Amino acid sequence: MRDPGRLLALGCVVTLLTGTATACNRGSGEDVVGLITKTDTNPFFVQMRKGAQSAAEQQGVELQTFAGKQDGDNEAQVQAIENLMSFGAKGFLITPNDSKAIVPSIDKAHEVDMLVIALDTPVDPPNAADATFATDNYQAGKLIGQWARAKFEKDGKEARIAMLDLNANQVSVDVKRDQGFLDGFGIDIGDPNRIGDENDPRIAGHDVTDGAEEGGRTAMENLLQKDSSINLVYTINEPAAAGAHLALQAAGKDKDTVIVSIDGGCPGVDNVAKGIIGATSMQFPLKMAQLGVDAIAAYAKDGTRPQVTPGKDFYDTGTELITDDPQAGVEAKDSTWGKQNCWG
Amino acid sequence: MSSTTADFDVRKDDSLGLRIQHLLHSNPVLGPLAVLVVAIIAFSIVNGRFLTATNLSLVLQQVTVIATLALGQTLIILTAGIDLSAGAIAVFSSILMATFCVDAGMPGIVALLLGFACGTAMGAINGFLVTRMKLPPFIVTLGTLTIFFSLNSVVSNSETVRGTDMPGLMTWTGNSIPIGDFRLTYGSIIMLLLFGFFFYALGNTAWGKHVYATGDDSEAARLAGIQTNRVLFSVYTVAGLLYAIGGWILIGRLASASPNVGVEYNLDSITAVVLGGTSLFGGRGSVIGTLIGALIVGVFRNGLQLGGVEVVWQGFAIGLLVLVAVSLDQWIRKVRT
Numbered sequence: 001m002r003d004p005g006r007l008l009a010l011g012c013v014v015t016l017l018t019g020t021a022t023a024c025n026r027g028s029g030e031d032v033v034g035l036i037t038k039t040d041t042n043p044f045f046v047q048m049r050k051g052a053q054s055a056a057e058q059q060g061v062e063l064q065t066f067a068g069k070q071d072g073d074n075e076a077q078v079q080a081i082e083n084l085m086s087f088g089a090k091g092f093l094i095t096p097n098d099s100k101a102i103v104p105s106i107d108k109a110h111e112v113d114m115l116v117i118a119l120d121t122p123v124d125p126p127n128a129a130d131a132t133f134a135t136d137n138y139q140a141g142k143l144i145g146q147w148a149r150a151k152f153e154k155d156g157k158e159a160r161i162a163m164l165d166l167n168a169n170q171v172s173v174d175v176k177r178d179q180g181f182l183d184g185f186g187i188d189i190g191d192p193n194r195i196g197d198e199n200d201p202r203i204a205g206h207d208v209t210d211g212a213e214e215g216g217r218t219a220m221e222n223l224l225q226k227d228s229s230i231n232l233v234y235t236i237n238e239p240a241a242a243g244a245h246l247a248l249q250a251a252g253k254d255k256d257t258v259i260v261s262i263d264g265g266c267p268g269v270d271n272v273a274k275g276i277i278g279a280t281s282m283q284f285p286l287k288m289a290q291l292g293v294d295a296i297a298a299y300a301k302d303g304t305r306p307q308v309t310p311g312k313d314f315y316d317t318g319t320e321l322i323t324d325d326p327q328a329g330v331e332a333k334d335s336t337w338g339k340q341n342c343w344g
Numbered sequence: 345m346s347s348t349t350a351d352f353d354v355r356k357d358d359s360l361g362l363r364i365q366h367l368l369h370s371n372p373v374l375g376p377l378a379v380l381v382v383a384i385i386a387f388s389i390v391n392g393r394f395l396t397a398t399n400l401s402l403v404l405q406q407v408t409v410i411a412t413l414a415l416g417q418t419l420i421i422l423t424a425g426i427d428l429s430a431g432a433i434a435v436f437s438s439i440l441m442a443t444f445c446v447d448a449g450m451p452g453i454v455a456l457l458l459g460f461a462c463g464t465a466m467g468a469i470n471g472f473l474v475t476r477m478k479l480p481p482f483i484v485t486l487g488t489l490t491i492f493f494s495l496n497s498v499v500s501n502s503e504t505v506r507g508t509d510m511p512g513l514m515t516w517t518g519n520s521i522p523i524g525d526f527r528l529t530y531g532s533i534i535m536l537l538l539f540g541f542f543f544y545a546l547g548n549t550a551w552g553k554h555v556y557a558t559g560d561d562s563e564a565a566r567l568a569g570i571q572t573n574r575v576l577f578s579v580y581t582v583a584g585l586l587y588a589i590g591g592w593i594l595i596g597r598l599a600s601a602s603p604n605v606g607v608e609y610n611l612d613s614i615t616a617v618v619l620g621g622t623s624l625f626g627g628r629g630s631v632i633g634t635l636i637g638a639l640i641v642g643v644f645r646n647g648l649q650l651g652g653v654e655v656v657w658q659g660f661a662i663g664l665l666v667l668v669a670v671s672l673d674q675w676i677r678k679v680r681t
Contacts, residue, residue, distance in 0.1 A: 040497070041493075041497040041502045041603065041604065042502060042604065043502045043503060046501075046502055069490075070607060165655075167655075168654075168655045168656040168659060196654065205649070205652070206654075206655065207649060207655060208655045210607075210608075211604075212602065212604050212605045213504070213598045213600065213602050213605060214409075214594075214597065214598060214602075214605045214606075215605075217597065217598065218406050218645075221402045221405075221406065221646075222402070222645070222646050222649040222650070223649070225393055225394075225398070225399045225402065225646065225649075225650055226391075226393070226649060226650050226652075239504065239602065239604065242504075242598075242600070243598065246597075246598070246599055250527070267503075267504055267506070344502075344503065
């Protein structure tokens, strides 16, 4: 027992050391640009890293990447900013885990003339960062809402809607997508900053999914038990949609229920092609990160500051409706285009 | 672990209180069972759909993975340890199984057994660090939780593996036998059989007695000739295997192997164990209690949703239940013998 165990422990230590060594090749003399993501596991952020890396190579800057341990991990992001300050970085891109709590650290970075760009998620207040490059999540929700409305009107069906949200914390991305969808569908949303204050009889219920398959399945199972007439399902993201589909399938309701989602990840686009997801709004994390790195490189070169999209308080990196069942009056691309442009 | 509270105040209802206390002390499953039964009655009054076979079979499906993990967690908590890496081992094992058959092209049965072996090995690593290195279980499993989740991301590339790309054996646990409207999945059957097996093993074998003795007072157990290190090592290792089986059941439930699920499984499994009346101080509790504990969580989640309770309050209710369960445990421990 003892020897194999010792060997194993030694193996672990060696692995850890080599891992650390490969992660620490620093100091190329180029301008340093930071990328701080929420986590390093989510394919969305993996794609961001790819985009940032390719832009960094093109611009001749050195990219340093950091990530929180899990969604909501503010501490790791604060440390990342401290590290970037000590490297003398020109600026960084950040997808904040805690939009409010990160602001004091951003203020410190501004004191040493760094350019700070929020990616994907704005900080709070938004103008604490120099710019925000993001998907318009409200618009992404609105597109699938409009698509679903057109489809249900064409089929002459009355909708019974299940809302599969992220979690109970009313975080901004969750609220914007949920409210955007309802708005696009033509439902009075009450307070646009609050999920669940609507009292439209077409809404069968809300549940939370944590944005993952298991949560999506359990939430859909429970909502179907609550109201078996559900025929339209909004999902916060495509993994939740995949889970919801399993629950509908098990209940024999997958054929006459429409699922809409948001993300544009490759597995999600595949599910659009298969007819599992009726329509999804694609976002462009690769482009988001590339544009962000370009902006910091430009700032390092001659002090140019990034601009916002006219009429919005952030730079909109675009969203595209993907469906193989296009509806009149709602612009969309098909799943073939989707597969060429998807992420993850 | 003696309590420092003052002696019982002798009150009029003392005899009844004491009797209940004694009853619960000798039958730790009664408390959780009462909670479950009351919850089921309450929810069926609130919503007529709650008590249908279809709905109850969904609740069972929803708790199957957590119950399997909580079974391993129970063994560890009985020895006064704790395992924070339960979810990480389950999810990582499921990713490894999927990788073995999809990327390495192994037959389903080989990939499955290898996955079980990997889960067992991860459990053995925990056991080794706890027994040989004499590190506290909380710290050990906190470390391995992080390591296994990191490796999980590396191996999977953070990408979900589709069930349709795997041999049928991988997703077989998600298939079900209809019993009227009740759909019993093979995953649930496996889980129930495992509970039956460990219920027997803990109550009727020397190993089971040693697990309880080690948890109750490890020094006394050692002096009585029990090789407590060997018992601890076996418990962590067996738990690792159970988590891997949980990972297999998870693939069936999701019809895919997803690296991004299970972040809270470690805490969920501990919740089930605590609600089931197993003491975090070791030496007292039962696997049947844990099964009931897992069902309590599932029943509350489903029942509150059917009752139209907002999601925020669902979490609140479960948290409150945990505190009640732990308080009850403390109260039972103060029993006068």
